[in-house]
Amino acid sequence: MGIVEQTNDEEKLPLGQKVVSIMGEMGRAFDGSYAEYVLLPNDQIYPIHTDLPWAQLAAIPETYYTAFGSMKNLRIQASDQILVRGATSGVGVAFAKLVKAQFPDIRIFGSTRKAEKGEKLKEAGFSDYIEDPNGILDTEETFDKILELIGPATIKDSLSHIREGGVVCSTGQLGGKWFLEDFDPIMELKHNSYLTTFHSSDVSGEKLNELLAYIEEKGVAVEPEKVFMLEEVAQAHAFLQSQDSFGKVIVLDPSAVGEQASE
Incomplete structure (x- = not known):
């Protein structure tokens, strides 16, 4: 999940649009894993509409x-x-x-x-x-x-x-x-x-936004159990594989934290 930085579809995916992508063989059919930027096919990128902060938003999909x-x-x-x-x-x-x-x-x-x-x-x-x-x-x-x-x-x-x-x-x-x-x-x-x-490949922008609306309307506490920065990927995996692992863990791009703090 992130913000559109470059696009070839200004109508569906304008610059600055918040988006989510889940499933779609990321890291398998497409090279890469943890990164600041990612290139994906348009048909597996879903515009979202929410004011949730990034640390909470990152815990939601999938x-x-x-x-x-x-x-x-x-x-x-x-x-x-x-x-x-x-x-x-x-x-x-x-x-x-x-x-x-x-x-x-x-x-x-x-x-x-x-x-x-x-x-x-x-x-x-x-x-x-x-x-x-x-x-x-x-x-x-x-x-x-x-x-x-x-x-x-x-x-x-x-x-x-x-x-x-x-x-x-x-x-x-x-x-x-x-x-x-x-x-x-x-x-x-x-x-x-x-x-x-239920399989999360059954996904659409409408269904993702339905979930986000439910979370905001009901006040669901979606804070992750642990937050690691991008340079702490090794520590994140060590925690997940430990006996202390519990709940949702996210890895956050430090630039997103900075942008959020400046808003």
């Missing part, structure tokens, strides 16, 4: 976009009891904040492999936490809606904790397993439950 799409697909109601599987991830924390902004009294639980992160989950807005040390939830509790961020490694166990007519949204694959094997839909969905998903 973490909050993924969480928002999953929230919509789960069709949440105020009476639901919700579980987030893999809750300490950036998407898990973002999801809880988005849901709580609309339904402040809703019951939302988060699973974690490490009990010591449980209190941080409650600080982030979760009602409580459930230990999940070996891919099996340490509870007999059941839920109306489950956001599955670990993926195929735990989805069968998640389905065993869904209530009659409930919905599981399989969005993440944090468990390192990419495919679901030996899946019998008749037996696994025997509680008349529903299985859906």
Whole structure:
């Protein structure tokens, strides 16, 4: 995300326009990674309209976009009891904040492999936490809606904790397993439950601006857990790979901080 510095489409992408790009094989099909400037095809650059400061804005795509799409697909109601599987991830924390902004009294639980992160989950807005040390939830509790961020490694166990007519949204694959094997839909969905998903490649400018409007209207606290400067990329990755990793981490261009301070 950033500001248009050069353009060949003055109508859609005028100079100075705030923009976001997510997915699109950046760093794979297109060279480069962390940089002050990036060159991308116009059809994967989306103009946005927001007054959020850069440090907050940088925390939103694609973490909050993924969480928002999953929230919509789960069709949440105020009476639901919700579980987030893999809750300490950036998407898990973002999801809880988005849901709580609309339904402040809703019951939302988060699973974690490490009990010591449980209190941080409650600080982030979760009602409580459930230990999940070996891919099996340490509870007999059941839920109306489950956001599955670990993926195929735990989805069968998640389905065993869904209530009659409930919905599981399989969005993440944090468990390192990419495919679901030996899946019998008749037996696994025997509680008349529903299985859906969300993929952030389903993106448009309209959907991104819908998310930004929701965040501003509901006053969602989107501050990242940690902010690193561009020259601190190594420290950012070290934190993400450490046992202390929690929530969303961003790397910010120092020039953006300067511009923001001068506004």
